[in-house]
Amino acid sequence: MSDLLERLRGRGWRMTAQRRVVAEVLDGEHVHLTADEVHSRAVGKLPEISRATVYNTLGELVSLGEVLEVATDKRAKRYDPNAHRPHHHLVCSQCGAIRDVHPNGNPLADLPDAERFGFTVSDVEVTYRGTCPNCAAA
Amino acid sequence: MSDLLERLRGRGWRMTAQRRVVAEVLDGEHVHLTADEVHSRAVGKLPEISRATVYNTLGELVSLGEVLEVATDKRAKRYDPNAHRPHHHLVCSQCGAIRDVHPNGNPLADLPDAERFGFTVSDVEVTYRGTCPNCAAA
DNA sequence: GCTTGACTTAGACATTGTCTATTGTAGGAT
DNA sequence: ATCCTACAATAGACAATGTCTAAGTCAAGC
Numbered sequence: 001m002s003d004l005l006e007r008l009r010g011r012g013w014r015m016t017a018q019r020r021v022v023a024e025v026l027d028g029e030h031v032h033l034t035a036d037e038v039h040s041r042a043v044g045k046l047p048e049i050s051r052a053t054v055y056n057t058l059g060e061l062v063s064l065g066e067v068l069e070v071a072t073d074k075r076a077k078r079y080d081p082n083a084h085r086p087h088h089h090l091v092c093s094q095c096g097a098i099r100d101v102h103p104n105g106n107p108l109a110d111l112p113d114a115e116r117f118g119f120t121v122s123d124v125e126v127t128y129r130g131t132c133p134n135c136a137a138a
Numbered sequence: 139m140s141d142l143l144e145r146l147r148g149r150g151w152r153m154t155a156q157r158r159v160v161a162e163v164l165d166g167e168h169v170h171l172t173a174d175e176v177h178s179r180a181v182g183k184l185p186e187i188s189r190a191t192v193y194n195t196l197g198e199l200v201s202l203g204e205v206l207e208v209a210t211d212k213r214a215k216r217y218d219p220n221a222h223r224p225h226h227h228l229v230c231s232q233c234g235a236i237r238d239v240h241p242n243g244n245p246l247a248d249l250p251d252a253e254r255f256g257f258t259v260s261d262v263e264v265t266y267r268g269t270c271p272n273c274a275a276a
Numbered sequence: 277g278c279t280t281g282a283c284t285t286a287g288a289c290a291t292t293g294t295c296t297a298t299t300g301t302a303g304g305a306t
Numbered sequence: 307a308t309c310c311t312a313c314a315a316t317a318g319a320c321a322a323t324g325t326c327t328a329a330g331t332c333a334a335g336c
Contacts, residue, residue: 014333016283036323050285055324073209075293076323090249090257099255103248107264110241111228117237119228121268126245129263133256152302154314174292188316193293213324214292 004066004081011064021046022057026067026081032089032098034076072098072127088125092132101128142204142219149202159184160195164205164219170227170236172214210236210265226263230270239266 004027009015025041026033033041039054058079061067068080072091078098087100107124142165147153163179164171171179177192196217199205206218210229216236225238245262 014282016333018284034323048285050287052286052325053284056283071209073207073215090253090255090259092257093260099257101249101253101255103245103253104250105243105245105248107241107243107245107248108266110243110245111239111266112242115228115239115241116268117228117239118271118274119230119237119266119268120274121228121266122231123267125265125267127263127265128246128249128257128259129261130254130257130259136256136258152313154302156315172292186316188318190294190317191315194314 007066008064013060017046018042018049018053019057021049022054023061026061026079030082030100032070032078032080034074034078036076038079070098072096088127090128090130092135093129094131094135097132097134145204146202151198155184156180156187156191157195159187160192161199164199164217168220168238170208170216170218172216174214176217208236210234226265228266228268230273231267232269232273235270235272 004023005015005020008019008023013019021042022038024045025038035055035058038058039049039051042049042054058067062069062079066081066083068083070078070080070089072078072089074096080100082100087102090099090101091097103126107126108121111121111124142161143153143158146157146161151157159180160176162183163176173193173196176196177187177189180187180192196205200207200217204219204221206221208216208218208227210216210227218238220238225240228237228239229235241264245264246259249259249262
């Protein structure tokens with residue numbers, strides 16, 4: 001699991017207890033946490049860590065491309081540590097549950113030049129919405 | 139342009155000056171406004187309109203399916219009055235400009251059953267990201 | 277073991293969105 | 307046309323999320 005820590009160190013990241021804890025939280029479980037959830041869990045391991053540090057660290061991880069920001073539609077951004085395998089998201093409109101999914105095809109290729117308006121298009125994000133089995137049962 | 143107002147009236151919407159103004163703002167230009175921008179423009183036409191009313195009205199328009207909420211990644215949700223023609227979005231990562239686009243293909247069909255995890259998938263949202271000509275020039 | 281500049285902290289501040297209690301009013305009833 | 311009433315609007319407090327600053331702390335190189 002410390003691939004992440006190794007990579008970061010390799011990039012000249014100054015390794016502090018706080019950053020280690022944030023990285024561990026993200027690397028630990030494969031879920032999509034909000035910044036606040038990351039903070040709560042980090043506090044469990046390092047009680048004096050501050051909110052600002054968590055936000056800063058998350059921002060840096062995103063800049064470095066180690067973590068993805070996911071804006072589904074909830075109020076808070078979520079952070080996805082699965083940045084190295086391209087994937088998209090399936091979101092439950094009712095409870096907000098998120099799953100990683102791997103659709104066929106390449107949506108980037110589906111955007112004709114005439115629809116690019118001179119943009120240099122570099123990335124696509126696909127969000128499927130629906131109802132998860134739990135919410136459907138209720 | 140008062141198609142929108144007509145449709146709303148037909149659905150039993152109680153027509154107030156405030157709601158009319160909000161609907162006009164959205165119906166007027168084909169842009170993607172934040173709630174706050176809608177409020178500012180509404181204030182221009184009806185100075186005493188309150189923020190809460192704008193939020194309420196936008197929420198109702200979304201529930202009625204007359205307006206779409208777009209969560210690109212900026213802090214604020216944006217509202218897209220183009221709810222009746224399916225389309226997706228192309229966003230400039232630098233300045234945040236948004237264009238409506240119409241890719242080929244149907245991404246819904248590209249999600250195999252094995253990747254649906256028992257969800258009932260009803261909708262897809264595709265966000266292309268890149269750099270707009272303006273920002274590329276700079 | 278020093279030094280130094282990058283990192284962290286607490287908490288104020290900013291932005292976006294929600295809620296409540298009160299007041300106002302659209303539109304049907306008379 | 308006027309009155310009633312339920313629904314809508316208002317101001318402003320509150321909540322949630324994110325950003326900034328000034329001051330203290332510490333990792334890493336010397």
